[in-house]
Amino acid sequence: MVIIVMGVTGSGKSTIAKLVSKETGIPYYDADDFHSTENIKKMSNGIPLTDEDRQQWLVKLSEQIPQWQQKDGAVLACSALKEKYRQTLQSHSDQSIKWVYLDVPREVIKDRVTSRKGHFMPKELVTSQFKALEPPTYGITVDGTLTPQEITSEVLHKLDD
Numbered sequence: 001m002v003i004i005v006m007g008v009t010g011s012g013k014s015t016i017a018k019l020v021s022k023e024t025g026i027p028y029y030d031a032d033d034f035h036s037t038e039n040i041k042k043m044s045n046g047i048p049l050t051d052e053d054r055q056q057w058l059v060k061l062s063e064q065i066p067q068w069q070q071k072d073g074a075v076l077a078c079s080a081l082k083e084k085y086r087q088t089l090q091s092h093s094d095q096s097i098k099w100v101y102l103d104v105p106r107e108v109i110k111d112r113v114t115s116r117k118g119h120f121m122p123k124e125l126v127t128s129q130f131k132a133l134e135p136p137t138y139g140i141t142v143d144g145t146l147t148p149q150e151i152t153s154e155v156l157h158k159l160d161d
Contacts, residue, residue, distance in 0.1 A: 001026065001073040002065050003159070004089065006080040006136075007102035008129040010112040011144050012151070013077035016102060019152040021075040027068075031078035034060050048128035051084075058088040066093045081132045099139030100155050106130055108145055 003026065005017040014030055021028035032040075035057055039049055061078065068074035080086050080099075090097055104112075110126055135141070140158045142151050 001098060002068055002093075002095070003073075003075045003098040003100060004080055004086075005075065005077050005100045005102065005155075006086075007104065007144060008079065008081065008109055008133055009125065010109045011102040011104045012148065013079070013102060015148050016100070016151050016155065017075045017077035019148055020100075020155055023152060023156055024075070026073040026075050029068075029074050029076045031057075031061055031076055031080075034064075043125065046125060048125055048132075051082075054085065055088075058085055062089050062092045065089065065097070066095075069093060069095050079129070081129065082134045083136070086136065098159060099136055101136050101139060101141045102144035102151070103135065103141055104144035 003017075003020060005013045005020065007013055017030075018028050020026070035043075039053055039057060042049060042053065061076070065074070068076075078089070080089060086097075086099070106126070109129075113126055140155060142154050142158075144151065146154070
């Protein structure tokens with residue numbers, strides 16, 4: 001099984017994906033680790049990525065997904081903001097991905113990103129993240145303002161449904 005925990009920067013994707021991984025025993029991966037150095041440099045400089053910038057990154061991840069599915073699965077923290085990004089991620093696999101969308105208001109995200117230390121994504125890119133966001137109409141949507149334990153519990157419960 002591949003579970004993708006998605007949402008805008010600062011929504012808690014990595015935190016929740018790690019907790020779900022720990023609870024399920026499914027390996028955790030962070031999509032940020034698959035970005036090119038050019039993409040990370042752009043984002044670090046406050047330059048939003050274009051669809052063209054993201055394409056190779058998404059293809060690389062989509063090619064990895066069937067490999068994870070054949071092994072131990074994966075819990076992947078990945079923004080997956082647009083529907084076409086999610087379609088690309090699914091494109092190399094004939095097995096369904098379990099999507100978990102962390103829904104967090106813009107004001108909360110701004111506060112979280114402003115107080116976050118040591119991350120390459122600056123607060124200036126929050127607006128572009130929300131501009132790109134196309135919330136999924138499928139999968140599991142969770143209130144991302146709940147505690148990490150509450151979110152994880154809800155995700156695990158809904159994965160069992």
